Amino acid sequence: MSTAAQVEDLLRELAPRVLVALVRRYGDFDTCEDAVQEALLAAALQWPSEGVPGNPRGWLITVASRRRAEIWRNESARRRREEAAASLAPPSPEPAPVVDDTLTLLLLCCHPSLTPVSQVALTLRAVGGLSTAEIARAFLVPEATVAQRISRAKQRIKASGAQFRMPADADRSERIAAVLHVLYLIFNEGYTATSGSALLRVELTSEAIRLTRQLRTRLPEDGEVAGLLALMLLTDARRPARTDADGALVPLADQDRSKWDAPAIAEGITLITKTLASAPIGPYQLQAAIAAVHDEASRYEDTDWRQILGLYELLRRSAPGPMVTLNRIVAVAMSQGPQAGLEALSAAEADPALADHHRVDAVRAHLLELAGDQEGARAHYLRAARRTLSVPERRYLESRAAKLALPSQV
Amino acid sequence: MKYLILIYSNPQSRQIWEGFSDAQRAEGLQHYAALNEDLSASGELIVSEALSDPSLAKRVLVREGRTTTTDGPFAEAKEHLAGFFLIECQSIERAIAIAARVPEAALGLVDVRPILDLSGLEM
Numbered sequence: 395m396s397t398a399a400q401v402e403d404l405l406r407e408l409a410p411r412v413l414v415a416l417v418r419r420y421g422d423f424d425t426c427e428d429a430v431q432e433a434l435l436a437a438a439l440q441w442p443s444e445g446v447p448g449n450p451r452g453w454l455i456t457v458a459s460r461r462r463a464e465i466w467r468n469e470s471a472r473r474r475r476e477e478a479a480a481s482l483a484p485p486s487p488e489p490a491p492v493v494d495d496t497l498t499l500l501l502l503c504c505h506p507s508l509t510p511v512s513q514v515a516l517t518l519r520a521v522g523g524l525s526t527a528e529i530a531r532a533f534l535v536p537e538a539t540v541a542q543r544i545s546r547a548k549q550r551i552k553a554s555g556a557q558f559r560m561p562a563d564a565d566r567s568e569r570i571a572a573v574l575h576v577l578y579l580i581f582n583e584g585y586t587a588t589s590g591s592a593l594l595r596v597e598l599t600s601e602a603i604r605l606t607r608q609l610r611t612r613l614p615e616d617g618e619v620a621g622l623l624a625l626m627l628l629t630d631a632r633r634p635a636r637t638d639a640d641g642a643l644v645p646l647a648d649q650d651r652s653k654w655d656a657p658a659i660a661e662g663i664t665l666i667t668k669t670l671a672s673a674p675i676g677p678y679q680l681q682a683a684i685a686a687v688h689d690e691a692s693r694y695e696d697t698d699w700r701q702i703l704g705l706y707e708l709l710r711r712s713a714p715g716p717m718v719t720l721n722r723i724v725a726v727a728m729s730q731g732p733q734a735g736l737e738a739l740s741a742a743e744a745d746p747a748l749a750d751h752h753r754v755d756a757v758r759a760h761l762l763e764l765a766g767d768q769e770g771a772r773a774h775y776l777r778a779a780r781r782t783l784s785v786p787e788r789r790y791l792e793s794r795a796a797k798l799a800l801p802s803q804v
Numbered sequence: 805m806k807y808l809i810l811i812y813s814n815p816q817s818r819q820i821w822e823g824f825s826d827a828q829r830a831e832g833l834q835h836y837a838a839l840n841e842d843l844s845a846s847g848e849l850i851v852s853e854a855l856s857d858p859s860l861a862k863r864v865l866v867r868e869g870r871t872t873t874t875d876g877p878f879a880e881a882k883e884h885l886a887g888f889f890l891i892e893c894q895s896i897e898r899a900i901a902i903a904a905r906v907p908e909a910a911l912g913l914v915d916v917r918p919i920l921d922l923s924g925l926e927m
Contacts, residue, residue, distance in 0.1 A: 508846075508847070509846045509847055509848060509893070509894070510894050511846075511847045511848060511892055511893065511894075512846065512847035515847065534922070535850055535892065536850065536851075539849075539850050539851075539892075542844060542847070542849075543847035546844055546845050546846075546847060547847060549845070550845060583923070586923035586924055586925055587922070587923050636926045637926075643924055643925075643926045643927075644926060645926050645927050646926060646927070649926075756927060760927070783805070783918045783919075783920060783921050784920070784921045784922075784923060784924035784925075785920050785921065785922050785924065786922070786923070786924030787924040787925070787927075788920075790924070790926075790927070
């Protein structure tokens with residue numbers, strides 16, 4: 395007998411391999427994916443009480459194949475004729491080596507014809523083995539929305555004419571970049587969760603890490619895959635300290651660093667150090683390197699801001715964006731003083747992409763506070779609180795404002 | 805990110821609609837059907853609904869545990885909410901592009917409101 399949790403881990407591990415086996419055999423990704431979901435569900439119900447079969451993968455393939463035949467029989471006559479014609483078509487002429495198949499599946503789920511929300515949902519179900527209900531709970535949307543998202547995504551893939559095979563070399567790096575982005579989105583969704591269904595959403599970080607590890611075994615030489623994995627490990631390591639008992643956000647400066655996950659930090663640092671020395675540098679590696687510098691400081695005051703600033707300079711060139719600009723300005727302030735930071739912030743605001751960003755007020759408030767301008771800091775914390783789209787961030791910004799005395803009380 | 809797209813109606817938009825022939829109305833509704841279909845296909849649609857006439861609205865009041873209703877104050881209002889799309893997409897730019905496809909946008913009667921997120925990043 396196995397516990398439900400052990401069965402679940404096993405099923406998640408097997409899910410993409412079973413799906414790949416079915417798609418290789420029958421070709422119709424859409425129906426095969428539904429059939430595998432049903433087989434996983436059957437196993438999740440039966441195995442904890444009846445025991446895991448001797449050949450769990452074979453069991454799942456058999457049940458999913460049977461289920462696929464049933465779905466196929468239940469479809470309309472017109473659809474059935476189409477399917478029959480399709481199944482007569484020869485299967486993919488030269489099956490790729492088995493080891494690459496999960497990667498092929500991942501690339502298909504992150505197909506460029508899909509929007510990111512659909513790529514995320516399909517990846518979590520087809521590769522991650524999560525159910526529609528689990529995905530819906532994790533993303534706080536109705537189950538019907540996720541079900542629709544997945545079925546329409548599969549239709550789109552079909553309509554785009556995409557095949558279950560590795561993309562041509564010319565497209566490959568772009569397609570892998572799309573996969574990394576999806577894994578990054580999944581991770582962030584889990585990591586930024588602070589309350590409500592936090593417990594359920596936390597699983598998304600482990601799921602993203604698990605899938606990225608899986609991807610790394612397929613692409614061990616890819617520096618950005620390693621960089622993303624290191625970034626996830628080094629960021630997730632701080633999760634136990636990033637919220638307090640009430641679920642309120644704790645800024646990096648005030649986190650209890652003894653709560654950080656030391657083994658995850660050690661693994662992340664080893665990985666990013668090795669990768670930076672051997673692979674062409676990329677944005678995920680740079681972000682991981684920045685996270686590593688933060689994680690290496692045993693106290694906030696010991697943070698090597700000059701090194702962080704240097705890394706942000708590189709990141710600004712390779713992957714510019716509002717958050718990179720703002721984080722770089724914080725590094726400027728921390729290494730050269732708040733006045734230098736405020737000047738950089740005023741200069742950066744000339745860029746329209748940044749002028750309207752809600753984080754500008756939060757950064758300005760922080761820098762004004764460092765510079766001793768309590769009144770200005772308070773006003774900007776409040777403005778930032780009003781403009782943020784995040785409930786926990788609003789709560790944090792309001793509490794910062796409240797801590798600063800009103801001018802009349804100084 | 806989730807966004808709510810609010811579609812309002814006002815005397816001008818009602819007059820335009822009432823002046824439409826059946827064919828023009830069908831065409832107008834087709835714009836909505838196409839938008840719904842595209843957002844379903846892209847996975848971005850969570851829900852969309854059209855609201856009934858504001859004269860059917862009830863204002864709900866609970867006092868000392870007793871619930872009473874009055875006819876909504878919306879009946880006299882010149883501008884009222886006529887429908888909405890709740891969507892999930894990557895950016896406010898994308899949400900605006902979607903809102904721009906709502907026919908009422910030509911009359912300036914469409915708003916996009918970001919939904920507050922329960923997630924947050926420490927600073």
